[in-house]
Amino acid sequence: MDTNRIKRFATEARNILKAGIAAKITTLGFDKNGNVAEENKPQLMQGGSLWNEQLQTEGFYYQWMSLYNRIQQKGISEVYEEAAYTWFNRLCAIRILQKNNLCSPVLAYADAARTPVIVDEARQGRIPQMKEELRQRLVELLDDDTKVTEQFAILITAWCHDNPIINKCFGGIADYTELLLPNNILAEGGFVDMLNHTEFITDEDFQSPELIGWLYQFYISERKDEVFAKKGKFEADEIPAATQIFTPNWIVKYMVQNTVGRIYLDNNPYETQLQKKWRYLIYNSECKIYNSGAANTTAQPIINSKLYTINYSSLEELKVADLACGSGHILNECFDLLYDLYIAEGYGRGEAVENIFSHNLTGIDLDTRAKQLSQFALLLKACQKDAAFADAHCLPNVLTMPVCDSYTIKDTLGHFVCAYHLDWINVDRKELEDAFDLMKDADSLGSIMRFEISQDTREHLVEAVNAYDAEPKYTEAFKNLIDGFRLILALTENYHALVMNPPYMGGGKMNSVLSKYVKDNYEEGKADLFSVFMQMGMERLVDGGKMAQINMQSWMFLSSFEKLRTQFLKNYNIDNMLHLGPRTFDELSGEVVQNTAFVLSKHEPTEQGGTYYRLVEGKNCADKERLFLSHINDNEDGYHIYYPNVEQLNFGKIPGAPIGYWVSPKIQEIFTSNLALSAVASPCVGLQTADNARFLRLWFELNYSRIGFGCENAALAARSQKKWFPTTKGGTFRRWFGNMYYVVNWENDGEELTNFKGSVIRNRWRYFTKCGATWSTIASGKPSFRYFDKSWLFETKGSVCFPEDEKKNNIIMGYLNSPLVSAFLQTLAPTLDYHEGPMGRIPYMDIEDSNLSDLVETNIAISKSDWDAHETSWDFQRNELLSIDTDTYMENINYEIEKHFEETGEHICIDPAAPKLGSLEWRMEQYKTKWERKFMQLHKNEEELNRQFIDIYDLQDELTPDVPLNEITILQQGEISIE
Known part of the structure; x- marks a missing residue:
C-alpha cells in the first residue's frame, strides 16, 4: 500500500469537498460567519416554499431551516467540516464495497457525461427505497437533465439509508447534509471523479480493511496540524484529531501475536500450524518453544512451569479489547488471529465471525467517526470471510x-x-x-x-x-x-488481552476536566495520557492477563514517570519489548516521537526475566522490522539488538529505576557501590527569561562598555552599573571552553527580569559564587561540558554543575567529558534531555589526582585559545597570523622533533633557520603547525583522561578510550578538514 498516494488523495479530497461545501453554503444565503439576511431566508408556502425568488419544494424549507439551526448551534466551520466528512466517508465506503463486490457500482459513470449509474438507473425507473415525499421530489427533478447533482443527492442519500452496512456503520445522514452536496461533486476533477479514476488507490488497496483507516488519518492530518499549532489545552472536540495515529502493521502483529497468540499457545502448547503464520511471536529462551523459522525448529514445545497460564474453557470466553481503537487497525489484526483460532478448532466461517463479534472482541474510542470506521472495517473483513454478513445482521462490538x-x-x-x-x-x-x-x-x-x-x-x-x-x-x-x-x-x-496504541497527550495539554480526573484517579500516570492508559489497562485485565501497547519511550526513563515505572516493575512482568526509538512511524504521520512497544503480564515478575530488542538504530520503520526479523528468523544479531532473560528487578539498582535492559552487571554495580554526583557537586538549572528577545543579546550587538565582564560576586555586579552580563545558553557540541555568545539584562541585580511576568529566576543564590562545568541540557548526541566562570550567569539551556570543593572542578569536568558519563546517561537520559535530575544521579568515585587536574587545565587552556582566536569571542585580540612569533616557531620545531620520534623511534635534530617574520607564507606554515600541535595535544590528552577514568572504574571490557578526530572540538570553523 503506497501511503504517499493515499495521503495525497485524502488531503486533496478534503480540500475539494470543504471548498465545494463552503461555496454551497454561500449559495444558500449564508455569509462566512453563518449569518443570513432576512430576505435570504426561505418562506413556507402552501404546497412548497419560496427562496431566492424561485419556487422550491416544502422539504427544501425544512432542510434549510435545519441547516440554519445547526449553524447557529455549532458554527459554520464545524458544519461544513462535518458535512465534508459525511460525504467523504460514505462515498469512500461505497467505493470500497463496490470494489469488494458487496454492492452495485452506484458511483461508477454510466456515460461520457459522467452520469452516475445510480442516476442513470433512476431515469430508467429503478429507484431505491425512499419516503414518498422524496420520491415525488425526485420524479420532478428527473425531468430536468441539468439537475443531475440534485438527483444524485437524493438518490445517494436514500441508498445510504437503505444499504445495511453503510446505514448501520455510519448511521443516518442529517436532512440538511443533502443540501450541502457540492455542486462540483460530479464535475471533472471532483470527488466522485477522483474515486472513479483515481491513480492514488489500487484495486489491491481497496481489498484491504486498513484502507479506510489510512484515509481517515490522512483526511484529518491538516486538522491535526491546526490543533497542534494552537497554544493552550486541547478541548474535548480537538482530542480525537490530536491523538489519532495509525500503527505500522508489523508492530500491530507483534502486539497481537504476543498477547492473544501467546495466551492461546500457553493453553495449547502442542499447536504448531498456527505458529507458522505468527512471524512476530517472541519466545523466551527458557520456554524451549521455538519459532518455526528459527534454528532450533526440532525442539519439542513445552510449557515452562514458571509461566502464568490463563485458563479458559472455550474460545468464546477469551475476551480481547482495544480501548483506544481509533479506526480499528488493531481490532482487525485481533479479528484475523481469533478467526484462525476458531477455524483451527473446527468452527465454521460464519460461526467464527459471529462468536468474535458477539463474545471475543471489543473496541472503544471517544471519536464517533473512528468508531464508525472500525465497525465498517471489521464488517468488511467479515464479509470477505463470509458474504452472508453483507446484511449487517451481526455487528462488531465497537463503542463510542x-x-x-x-x-x-x-x-x-x-x-x-x-x-x-x-x-x-x-x-x-x-x-x-x-x-x-x-x-x-x-x-x-x-x-x-x-x-x-x-x-x-x-x-x-x-x-x-x-x-x-x-x-x-x-x-x-x-x-x-x-x-x-x-x-x-x-x-x-475483565479482559484476557488488551492491545492498544493509546493517545499521547502531555499533562499540560489536558483540559481542566481531563486534568482533574487524571490527577484524582491516576496519580502515578498523570504525566501523559498514554501512561494513564497503561495504568487503566492493567486494572482491566484478569489476573495473569496480557497487555500490549506501543507508546512513547519516555516512560522508560524520565523522572516524571518514576512512580509509574516503580509500580509496574514491582507488580507486573515485562514479557518482552521492542525498544523502537525514533523514526518508528512513517514520515507521513508527522510524528517525531520516540517509541517503545511491549507486552506486560498481570502477575509478579518472573525469574526468567524479559526479552528485549534494541531497534533504536533502525533508519526507518521498515529497517527496524528487518532488524527484528533477522534475529527472530535467522538468529542474526549483528547490531547487538537481542537481550534475553533480563531481570527487571535489577532496574531498581540504577537511580530512578530506568528500563536499562542493555546495562551490564558491571555498570549496575558501579551505580550501587558509588556516590551519586550530587553528593559532591550540584547540577543547577538557571534563569528563564520568558522573553528572550527582550532580555537576551549577542554580546557584539551592544556597546562593549555596557557589559559587566569579570564581576566575581553579586555585590560587585550590582555596583558595576552595568546592564548586561555574560550568560551561558547551551549551544553546539563543544568541550572544555566556549559557546559563550550571549549576555542577559541583569541590571540592578536583575530587577527588571525578576519583576517580569513569566520569568523564573532559579538558583539565584548560585550567581557569581563559584566556577563550575556548564553543558547543553538538550543535545542530539553525546553531552559536552565546558568551563564556567563565576563571573557569568547561566540560563535554562546552559545549566551548570557546581562542585562543593572548587579545587575538584577540573577532575569533575574531566570525568563528565569521559565516555563513562555518556554511557551512564544513555541509561539515565536516553531521550537526550540531559537535565539536572539525571546529571545528579551519575555515579561518582571521589578521587584526588593532580595529573588528571593538570590534563583538564591544559585542555581548557587550548580550547580557550581556540575560542579567543575568533572574532566571535569577546576576548579576541588580533588575527592569529599576526600572533606568530619566534616562541611559536621554536615550539613548532620541538613538536616536529617529538612527532618524528613517536612515529619512527629516531631522535633527530632540526637546526632552526632564521624566522621569516615578514613572510605571509612562512606565517601561514607556522600557523598550521601551531594549531596541528594544539589539536593533537588535545586529542592525546582526551584519550589519556579517558584511559585513566576507565581504569579507575574498571570498565576496560565495556568502554574504549579512543576519541574520533571529529570529536575534538577546536578548529571546527572550517580551518581544517578531518578525513
Whole structure:
C-alpha cells in the first residue's frame, strides 16, 4: 500500500469537498460567519416554499431551516467540516464495497457525461427505497437533465439509508447534509471523479480493511496540524484529531501475536500450524518453544512451569479489547488471529465471525467517526470471510461515548424497566446515577472512566442490554440509556488481552476536566495520557492477563514517570519489548516521537526475566522490522539488538529505576557501590527569561562598555552599573571552553527580569559564587561540558554543575567529558534531555589526582585559545597570523622533533633557520603547525583522561578510550578538514 498516494488523495479530497461545501453554503444565503439576511431566508408556502425568488419544494424549507439551526448551534466551520466528512466517508465506503463486490457500482459513470449509474438507473425507473415525499421530489427533478447533482443527492442519500452496512456503520445522514452536496461533486476533477479514476488507490488497496483507516488519518492530518499549532489545552472536540495515529502493521502483529497468540499457545502448547503464520511471536529462551523459522525448529514445545497460564474453557470466553481503537487497525489484526483460532478448532466461517463479534472482541474510542470506521472495517473483513454478513445482521462490538448523564437514569430508567418487565427492585440506583453523571464528561475522559459498579448491578445491566437487543422496542427513547449501559459493561469487563496504541497527550495539554480526573484517579500516570492508559489497562485485565501497547519511550526513563515505572516493575512482568526509538512511524504521520512497544503480564515478575530488542538504530520503520526479523528468523544479531532473560528487578539498582535492559552487571554495580554526583557537586538549572528577545543579546550587538565582564560576586555586579552580563545558553557540541555568545539584562541585580511576568529566576543564590562545568541540557548526541566562570550567569539551556570543593572542578569536568558519563546517561537520559535530575544521579568515585587536574587545565587552556582566536569571542585580540612569533616557531620545531620520534623511534635534530617574520607564507606554515600541535595535544590528552577514568572504574571490557578526530572540538570553523 503506497501511503504517499493515499495521503495525497485524502488531503486533496478534503480540500475539494470543504471548498465545494463552503461555496454551497454561500449559495444558500449564508455569509462566512453563518449569518443570513432576512430576505435570504426561505418562506413556507402552501404546497412548497419560496427562496431566492424561485419556487422550491416544502422539504427544501425544512432542510434549510435545519441547516440554519445547526449553524447557529455549532458554527459554520464545524458544519461544513462535518458535512465534508459525511460525504467523504460514505462515498469512500461505497467505493470500497463496490470494489469488494458487496454492492452495485452506484458511483461508477454510466456515460461520457459522467452520469452516475445510480442516476442513470433512476431515469430508467429503478429507484431505491425512499419516503414518498422524496420520491415525488425526485420524479420532478428527473425531468430536468441539468439537475443531475440534485438527483444524485437524493438518490445517494436514500441508498445510504437503505444499504445495511453503510446505514448501520455510519448511521443516518442529517436532512440538511443533502443540501450541502457540492455542486462540483460530479464535475471533472471532483470527488466522485477522483474515486472513479483515481491513480492514488489500487484495486489491491481497496481489498484491504486498513484502507479506510489510512484515509481517515490522512483526511484529518491538516486538522491535526491546526490543533497542534494552537497554544493552550486541547478541548474535548480537538482530542480525537490530536491523538489519532495509525500503527505500522508489523508492530500491530507483534502486539497481537504476543498477547492473544501467546495466551492461546500457553493453553495449547502442542499447536504448531498456527505458529507458522505468527512471524512476530517472541519466545523466551527458557520456554524451549521455538519459532518455526528459527534454528532450533526440532525442539519439542513445552510449557515452562514458571509461566502464568490463563485458563479458559472455550474460545468464546477469551475476551480481547482495544480501548483506544481509533479506526480499528488493531481490532482487525485481533479479528484475523481469533478467526484462525476458531477455524483451527473446527468452527465454521460464519460461526467464527459471529462468536468474535458477539463474545471475543471489543473496541472503544471517544471519536464517533473512528468508531464508525472500525465497525465498517471489521464488517468488511467479515464479509470477505463470509458474504452472508453483507446484511449487517451481526455487528462488531465497537463503542463510542454515549450522550447521557445522571438525568438519563432519572428520566428513563423506570420507563425502561416497566417496558421490559424487569425485576430491578434491589438495584442500587445511586451507583447508576453516579456512573451516568461521570459520563457527562465522556467526550473528554473516554475509556479511562472508572465506574464503581457492584457485581449485582453489573448483572442487571447485562440483563437489560440482552432484553433490549432481543426486542428493541422504543429504540430512540432508550438509546442513550442502553448506550450508557453498554459502555459501563465494556469498561468494567475483565479482559484476557488488551492491545492498544493509546493517545499521547502531555499533562499540560489536558483540559481542566481531563486534568482533574487524571490527577484524582491516576496519580502515578498523570504525566501523559498514554501512561494513564497503561495504568487503566492493567486494572482491566484478569489476573495473569496480557497487555500490549506501543507508546512513547519516555516512560522508560524520565523522572516524571518514576512512580509509574516503580509500580509496574514491582507488580507486573515485562514479557518482552521492542525498544523502537525514533523514526518508528512513517514520515507521513508527522510524528517525531520516540517509541517503545511491549507486552506486560498481570502477575509478579518472573525469574526468567524479559526479552528485549534494541531497534533504536533502525533508519526507518521498515529497517527496524528487518532488524527484528533477522534475529527472530535467522538468529542474526549483528547490531547487538537481542537481550534475553533480563531481570527487571535489577532496574531498581540504577537511580530512578530506568528500563536499562542493555546495562551490564558491571555498570549496575558501579551505580550501587558509588556516590551519586550530587553528593559532591550540584547540577543547577538557571534563569528563564520568558522573553528572550527582550532580555537576551549577542554580546557584539551592544556597546562593549555596557557589559559587566569579570564581576566575581553579586555585590560587585550590582555596583558595576552595568546592564548586561555574560550568560551561558547551551549551544553546539563543544568541550572544555566556549559557546559563550550571549549576555542577559541583569541590571540592578536583575530587577527588571525578576519583576517580569513569566520569568523564573532559579538558583539565584548560585550567581557569581563559584566556577563550575556548564553543558547543553538538550543535545542530539553525546553531552559536552565546558568551563564556567563565576563571573557569568547561566540560563535554562546552559545549566551548570557546581562542585562543593572548587579545587575538584577540573577532575569533575574531566570525568563528565569521559565516555563513562555518556554511557551512564544513555541509561539515565536516553531521550537526550540531559537535565539536572539525571546529571545528579551519575555515579561518582571521589578521587584526588593532580595529573588528571593538570590534563583538564591544559585542555581548557587550548580550547580557550581556540575560542579567543575568533572574532566571535569577546576576548579576541588580533588575527592569529599576526600572533606568530619566534616562541611559536621554536615550539613548532620541538613538536616536529617529538612527532618524528613517536612515529619512527629516531631522535633527530632540526637546526632552526632564521624566522621569516615578514613572510605571509612562512606565517601561514607556522600557523598550521601551531594549531596541528594544539589539536593533537588535545586529542592525546582526551584519550589519556579517558584511559585513566576507565581504569579507575574498571570498565576496560565495556568502554574504549579512543576519541574520533571529529570529536575534538577546536578548529571546527572550517580551518581544517578531518578525513
